[in-house]
Amino acid sequence: MKTKLIYLQPTPVRIWHWLNALGIVTLCISGAQIRFPEFISICGNYRSAILLHNTAGIVVALSFSFWFFYYKLVSGNLVDIYVPKVQELSNGLMKQIFFYFYAYFKGAASPFHATPENKFNPMQKSAYLAVMFVIVPLVSLTGIMLLNIGPLRQMLLVIGGLGVVATLHFLLACVLGAFLVTHVYLATLGSTPLAYFKPMWTGWEKVEHHHEHEPPHGAATDNVH
Amino acid sequence: MYADTQLLKKAVIAATVAAACGLTPGTVIAEGPGFAFGNSAAQNAACLKCHADLQKVGDGHQINGADYQHTTHAQFGCRTCHDNVPDSHPDGKNIARTTACVECHTDVAEQYTVSKHSLEAPDCGSCHNPHTAQKSGQVSALEMNAICTNCHNQIKIASTHAQWLPQTDLHLGAITCVTCHTKTEGFVLSIYIARKDIKGSASRPVIADYNYLSEKAAGKEIQELVDTNHDTYISLEELRRFSSNASNKDLYLKAILTPATTSHAFQTSDKSYNCTFCHASGPNATQISKLVLPEKNGSYRHVAIEGGGTLGSLNAIPDFYMMGSTRNTLLNKLGALILAGGLVMPAGHGFMRFLTRKNRKKE
Numbered sequence: 001m002k003t004k005l006i007y008l009q010p011t012p013v014r015i016w017h018w019l020n021a022l023g024i025v026t027l028c029i030s031g032a033q034i035r036f037p038e039f040i041s042i043c044g045n046y047r048s049a050i051l052l053h054n055t056a057g058i059v060v061a062l063s064f065s066f067w068f069f070y071y072k073l074v075s076g077n078l079v080d081i082y083v084p085k086v087q088e089l090s091n092g093l094m095k096q097i098f099f100y101f102y103a104y105f106k107g108a109a110s111p112f113h114a115t116p117e118n119k120f121n122p123m124q125k126s127a128y129l130a131v132m133f134v135i136v137p138l139v140s141l142t143g144i145m146l147l148n149i150g151p152l153r154q155m156l157l158v159i160g161g162l163g164v165v166a167t168l169h170f171l172l173a174c175v176l177g178a179f180l181v182t183h184v185y186l187a188t189l190g191s192t193p194l195a196y197f198k199p200m201w202t203g204w205e206k207v208e209h210h211h212e213h214e215p216p217h218g219a220a221t222d223n224v225h
Numbered sequence: 226m227y228a229d230t231q232l233l234k235k236a237v238i239a240a241t242v243a244a245a246c247g248l249t250p251g252t253v254i255a256e257g258p259g260f261a262f263g264n265s266a267a268q269n270a271a272c273l274k275c276h277a278d279l280q281k282v283g284d285g286h287q288i289n290g291a292d293y294q295h296t297t298h299a300q301f302g303c304r305t306c307h308d309n310v311p312d313s314h315p316d317g318k319n320i321a322r323t324t325a326c327v328e329c330h331t332d333v334a335e336q337y338t339v340s341k342h343s344l345e346a347p348d349c350g351s352c353h354n355p356h357t358a359q360k361s362g363q364v365s366a367l368e369m370n371a372i373c374t375n376c377h378n379q380i381k382i383a384s385t386h387a388q389w390l391p392q393t394d395l396h397l398g399a400i401t402c403v404t405c406h407t408k409t410e411g412f413v414l415s416i417y418i419a420r421k422d423i424k425g426s427a428s429r430p431v432i433a434d435y436n437y438l439s440e441k442a443a444g445k446e447i448q449e450l451v452d453t454n455h456d457t458y459i460s461l462e463e464l465r466r467f468s469s470n471a472s473n474k475d476l477y478l479k480a481i482l483t484p485a486t487t488s489h490a491f492q493t494s495d496k497s498y499n500c501t502f503c504h505a506s507g508p509n510a511t512q513i514s515k516l517v518l519p520e521k522n523g524s525y526r527h528v529a530i531e532g533g534g535t536l537g538s539l540n541a542i543p544d545f546y547m548m549g550s551t552r553n554t555l556l557n558k559l560g561a562l563i564l565a566g567g568l569v570m571p572a573g574h575g576f577m578r579f580l581t582r583k584n585r586k587k588e
Binding site for chain 2: 034035036037038045046047050051054100101104105106107149150153154156157160161162163164166167170171174175177178179180181182184185189
């Protein structure tokens with residue numbers, strides 16, 4: 001069985017990913033300290049936690065904007081990469097769920113093979129669709145509102161007040177935190193626990209291929225034989 | 226508050242004064258202990274006949290009668306402090322005040338004289354006008370701050386605090402100066418009815434005055450705008466109803482953290498720089514809230530609000546949120562449940578993965 005390297009994650013994508021990862025982890029920790037200062041003091045004093053949270057929040061919000069405009073306007077493949085097609089939802093999604101929750105345990109190969117043009121399996125696409133198009137924008141938006149209470153006071157009152165916005169921010173952050181745990185775990189389901197982490201660091205993924213010719217959608221990435 | 230002094234005063238109108246004030250010479254207008262409120266109104270009226278008129282007495286001697294008559298000092302009467310008005314008055318000569326503030330306000334003086342503030346402003350009159358001064362509970366939080374900003378430049382206040390205080394403007398609008406800069410122990414969340422339709426700023430909200438609220442109340446007591454069941458007690462539900470009532474769309478509830486009791490022991494204690502003093506201990510330390518309503522005479526009165534709820538409730542005060550303190554236990558549990566949900570899949574899948582690891586051995 002031959003293996004080959006494919007360039008799956010270009011440098012800007014990797015920088016964006018790790019900047020986001022650092023930002024979101026920082027936001028989770030500092031946010032937890034802001035809400036429960038009696039129990040958590042990882043970021044130093046309360047003021048440090050707030051400044052760190054605000055800074056990380058702005059970085060992640062800018063990073064999100066960059067991601068959106070890059071894929072939408074420069075690359076032009078935002079929908080192709082992140083929005084699952086009807087067929088993927090009706091067929092691929094169930095296959096992928098079946099793989100992760102049954103076939104994987106039997107030692108079967110993943111039914112999906114990532115390529116630079118089609119990076120995510122239907123399950124990933126569905127999750128990222130919710131996270132990147134709903135959760136992250138909303139948590140960023142509510143965070144920006146809380147950062148600008150003075151100028152946005154009237155608008156905040158119209159949508160229910162500070163308590164409602166802060167609650168939404170908190171619950172969405174919890175959802176994002178829950179996703180983060182699952183995301184990291186799923187990233188360990190490659191041929192080795194670090195197999196999916198390496199391409200996000202180096203850009204190159206080692207894939208096994210069984211044929212002389214490329215498979216229609218590129219080489220397999222997560223076969224675990 | 227007041228020293229137990231029995232100031233025996235007897236004011237007999239002298240001929241010259243009587244002529245100026247339009248009274249009969251020899252009329253006894255104040256008699257008995259100075260703190261007996263007996264004839265103070267008549268006495269004050271006689272004095273104000275001239276002293277309310279700027280043209281008659283000139284700047285520096287004019288008293289605003291409307292403001293003065295609502296002060297506690299007015300109940301004691303002018304002559305409680307000015308008891309040496311000579312027969313020759315008014316003769317153009319200044320009359321020394323014979324009763325010092327400290328004679329009544331002994332505890333305040335004790336607090337104040339040991340503070341650094343007393344070096345810069347040694348006289349009570351530097352901050353307080355005895356002819357307009359009201360009890361701390363009768364003035365609004367913004368009026369309290371206005372006393373400070375008479376001397377302390379607001380731009381400098383903002384820039385000094387901005388060096389260390391995040392969201393400076395919000396803090397300065399939600400806390401009175403004396404909350405942090407005096408030796409106070411307890412705190413109260415004072416809830417004011419503020420106006421949306423007049424653009425203020427985070428640090429300078431516009432509190433609705435009596436006339437405006439009276440018009441809104443349309444003949445009812447202004448308290449009934451919030452206290453709909455007339456029990457002189459504000460429930461969280463009543464606060465919510467007030468905020469969601471479409472006819473109140475020009476108003477909002479503005480919360481300001483005020484001291485439970487005012488102190489003149491001016492100091493900036495370490496707790497003022499410790500954010501978590503308020504942002505963590507809030508649920509325990511700030512359980513008392515009160516609705517502060519303007520009175521017709523320009524003073525304010527308080528109506529009790531359901532204990533503890535202002536911080537714990539989600540939307541009782543839409544404009545108020547104190548991070549770390551305003552947190553709802555139910556929401557915390559919901560958040561924990563969501564996070565636990567995120568752990569279920571990795572934990573369950575990981576366990577199965579461990580049990581079936583032999584199936585994935587490389588051939």
